[in-house]
Amino acid sequence: MDYAATTPVDPRVLEAMKPYFLKKYGNSMSLHAWGREAKEALENSRETVASLMNADQEEVIFLGSGTEGSNMVLKGTAFANRKKGKHIIVSSIEHHCVLESARWLERQGFEITYLPVDKYGLVDLNALENAIKKDTILVSVMHANNEIGTIEPVEEIGKLCREKGIYFYSDAAQSYGKIPVDVEKMNVDLLMVDAHKIYGPKGTGALFIRKGTKIEPLLHGGGHEFGLRSSTVNVASIVGFAKAVEIQKKEMNSDANKQTKFRDRLIKEILKIEDSHLNGHPTKRLPNNAHFWFAYIEGESLITQLDMHGIAASTGSACSSESLEPSHVLLAIGLKPQEAHGSLRLTTGKYTTKKDVDYVLEILPKAVKRLREISPFKGGWE
């Protein structure tokens, strides 16, 4: 129930990767046969990853993670375009890799606007238009939120940015391979995708950079990846990523149907629990995400209770789950801190079965009931 945090590697992905550790281990920059073999695998993988987002092969570079992609976009566009302007707009529900990059840029003298969202987590286009200034260089709004699953109106956002001549970046770590991602339809200039969210290896991502976009690299060195990301290329993981993409291309639609059924059943049944609420948009949401808050309980204790029964779930993003601060996403959609603390994210995946969903529906109401019985908030917050 925690596939948004990460996914297992598909056995077919592992098989595709194996030869690139043991026999085909060449450096893609080497001129000999081993190097050429690695280079060919790299370029074939690039074509596969690009094709599932309707991009040209030359517009995609591979990265060491999704986090690296957001860091590169924020810092790289800021520094490459700082003569044009120093203002950047990011949605207030972006992943920490965007928000922390933005905060770092603030300390370097850039100006950041944190764009509010409505109660479903949707960015308001009017608010965006009002936030745009003469010196705005970049807008960053994620495709689908990793906590509450809301899918943003990226096409309209991208259209507005294009009209104003501002770069538009979208973090598609949670959507790529699960729902359609098309860089043309979305009107994005920059888009990040991530292998470990779709049954590929961890530590592997890719960035779409539209031709002509001015961006500085984070890593300088031997000039790999069109001079935009120096470092010996991790061919084995990239081959794995491409295999995962190839599989998702074929299985994405049927998988999304299956996840939607699980999601809708979870939502329908869990909302029968007294004082339970759905977070995120009722329909514009990822097929595998169901997110709730329960009054009078503490989400961390709920996770522990579920864990004791062998159920892996999360309160919000795995990256910040060690922090005791309420989630910035839940606060941004208007929840009070005590409400945000009672949250639960259930995210299914391709190995989830009906039996798993039944089991969660059996255990969860009991766990909520038990926690409320011992809750100091029982009968009210005051």
Ligand SMILES: Cc1ncc(COP(=O)(O)O)c(C=O)c1O
């Ligand atoms: C929306 C989103 N962006 C970025 C990331 C960071 O990606 P990575 O773990 O590959 O650094 C994640 C997940 O971890 C995510 O869900």
